Amino acid sequence: MILSSLLLPVFVTLLASFVSGSSVLGIRATSNNTYPLPMKLTGSGIYTHDPSIIYNEKSGYYYVFSTHGGVARSKALKGPWTAIGSYLPTGCSVVTENAGHCDTWAPDVVNINGTYFVYYSISQFGTQNSVIGVATSKTMEYGSWTDHGRVFSSKSGDQYNSIDANVIQADGKLLFTFGSYWADIFQFELAPSGLAPLSPSAPQLTHLVLNQTSPQSAEGGFIYKPPKSKYYYLFYSSGTCCAFDPAALPTPGNEYKVFVGRSENASGPFVGATGKPLTETGGTLVLASHGNIYAPGGNSVFWDPKSKRDVIAYHYRPRDDIRGDANSVLGLNYLDFSSGWPVLVA
DSSP states (O other): OGGGGSOHHHHHHHHHTTOOSOOOOOOOOOSOOOOOOOOOOOBGGGBOSSOEEEEETTTTEEEEEOGGGEEEEESSTTOOBEEEEESSTTOOSOOOTTTOOOOOEEEEEEEETTEEEEEEEEOOTTSSOEEEEEEEESSOOTTOOEEEEEEEEEOTTOSSOOOOOEEEEETTEEEEEEOBSTTOEEEEEEOTTSSSBSSTTSOOOEEEEOOOSTTOOEEEEEEEOOTTOSOEEEEEEESBOSOOOTTSOOOTTOBOEEEEEEESSTTOOOBOTTSOBGGGTOOEEEEOOBTTEEEEEEEEEEEETTTTEEEEEEEEEEGGGOOSGGGOEEEEEEEEOTTSSOEEEO
16 A cells, blocks of 8 residues: 555554564565566556456456556456546545545455445545545446445554555455555445445454564455365455655565465464464565566455356556556466465466
8 A cells, every 4th residue: 555655664664563572583485486467458447556356247348446546447457447437426425524635545346246346445645534435336337336334444653544445245244344554454345235334333354464674564464265265365465565766776685575374264363384473474475577567556355157267466566667656567476376375387
């Protein structure tokens, strides 16, 4: 998410208040640090940030929702991808006290009982002055969205930051995962409507991820269960994101990357491949910079009914042309879960 590129010393200080006497731990990586290239995509809609991908079986279109409100669609994963405009073209009913804008971040789109919900974040860089809102549509077509406003918010002094929503249906419940920096990633149950917490006045929070390695706090949590697996997989991003200066890039390895943990329960506890809890920096590396792919992250995962394969969507910067969000490119790869852990494949 955008937030991770800013005010790292402040976040380190804040995060320390949640870490009890244990030593700072190194990043947990897999033994395989090579990755396949993403699919070769075509079309004007391949520029995206924090992509959330979904397939509409009625229309036959894939849709990708992006930070800053953009939506692109295509009849095939490889494109051509066409930008079709914002899902909130006239603005949103949710603004934070000081932000006063409708620049939406990190959308998450999900089909709940035949209605499409897109959860979006509005915030200010480096603050907890944040709110997550929701809009709904029956088709995902331009102009079809109804904005329902606030779902959940945060303020200065909270343990969490209310951005980067992800919603999954599991065991008859709607589970709402969120969080970025501070104490990282949390979860609570939504009401069946999907429009508010089950307990609006005091949602019962479950702590899912706490990464204690500065400056590698976690954000962008996304929970996915492959159709034939007994496990739920919690993906998240960590490292420096977004506002890159090509002349002063982060120390190699400190840029954005994707980690994962798994659990037989959608509310955790999630552990990495070594069995270490994600609340103790236990994540396992899934994807990092390689070749011309720099700082991949902000991912979503879905089951593609056409190929009958699991697909991961993420953004990255071309290493030979690192600029701002406008140059953030959609990456798509298939995932192989046969080992019990996700591995990117061509």
